[in-house]
Amino acid sequence: MKRNLALLSLVVLCITAGPAVAQSPPRCVTLEDAINLALRQNVLLKAAGDKVEANQHKSLAARSDYFPQLRNESTYAGLVKRQSIDIPQGSLGILGGIILPPESERIFQGGNSFALSTTTLGQPITRLLKIRQARGIAEADTRIAASELKQAQNEVSVKVHEAYFGLLILQRLRRAAELALAAAEEASRDRREAVESGKALEVADLEARAGVLEARHALLTLDDQISDLAIDFNDLLGLPLETKVDLVVPPPLAPTTLSLDGHVELALRQNPEVHAAEQTVEKAQRGVKAAKTDYIPDISVFAQHIYQNGVPFLSRNNGAVGLKMDWEVFDFGKRRQTVAERESELAAAEENLQHVRNQVAVQVEKAYRKVDRSQKMIEVAEQGLAARREVVRLNGDQFDAGVIVKASYEDSGAKLAKSEADLLQAQLGYRLAKAELDRALGLAAH
DSSP states (O other): HHHHHHHHHHHEEESSSOOHHHHHHSEEEOOHHHHHHHHHHHHHHHHHHHHHHHHHHHHHHGGGSSEEEEEEEEEEOOOOSSSEEEEEETEEEEETEEEEESOOOOEEOOOSSEEEEEEEEEEEEEEEHHHHHHHHHHHHHHHHHHHHHHHHHHHHHHHHHHHHHHHHHHHHHHHHHHHHHHHHHHHHHHHHHHHHSSSSSSSHHHHHHHHHHHHHHHHHHHHHHHHHHHHHHHHHHOOTTTOEEEOOOOOOOOOOOOOOHHHHHHHHHHOOHHHHHHHHHHHHHHHHHHHGGGGGEEEEEEEEEEEEEEETTSSSSSEEEEEEEEEEOOTEEEEEEEEHHHHHHHHHHHHHHHHHHHHHHHHHHEEEEEHHHHHHHHHHHHHHHHHHHHHHHHHHHHHHHSOOOHHHHHHHHHHHHHHHHHHHHHHHHHHHHHHHHHHHOOOOOO
């Protein structure tokens, strides 16, 4: 009966991620819940999402440069002196022997203020080439930000896996440490009785007490590790740091079937880091094209309305339609150096793209081999657990028959709990390796 209860206590569905505290009941969280919470509430992901939104607005702003722009420039000024026209004597010539004007004249006009308003509707023509490249650069920035967001989401998802599985493993190891402490205490009692009855030397009692202290130290160490990791886990999910959670052991995953070459090919197609590097190359290419458009004169058509109030002999309202050209003929090589700078940036972006592709291929190969090793470790752990269960069964029979002492039976139970923890660690290690492989492939970890 005692043996069945001991084994039953090891099989749990929800494992508390920290020491029990008499507060609000713990929140039961599955792995999927944890990932969704992190993707929704993680501060770093929110900042990355804001960056994507900012670049989307930047792209829309660049698009608006395609269309005509309506501008108005207005000036109102108070004059120190009234406007006047000075006509020097004889400046109009001589008519019938009469000098016009016979004397210099000053004619005052208007008032003491002046207003001028110019409204211009302009449509760029040749500048559309540069605007097109500017818009392409803005769109590339948006795609880069989106790729960085996806990459950050995958990174956070893997970190959730690490913290989630770490808590589960530590909690299972803590259970094994509790059983080991109980076995050590039982062994210490047996040794003490043996020393008191003269059947053993005192050093045996001291050795047993040392074993108890070591078991307590191991248990306290695990408690500290669980508490620290629980805080990190809550921070990762955007939960209050003091939140108590129960973590559900996820079911085992099916073995992967795709070949290594297939994984590498898939990663090069959809890894967000590769996408970001590719968009950086496109951005650099457009930068080169935009720099070359500076050699083209800036030509635009315009329609203009002019209103003035202050010069009486000029029309108050007037209009104009025409072409405008702005061209910097000579700039001492500035445009040539700008083009060379953009071409160097393009070369660097292409080199970085090749480097990123190589790194992703390396990451995929490492993760793929880690998944393969994890599958083998599960097989070994299952065999070890089966052996430990058989040992516990045999020791149970011997204990019931009075052949071995209780301490030996409890020690085998503690070792069984450690084997169960090893199997869980192997299973969760496989899931973590699979999550890392999914991250390298650009897939959402699950």
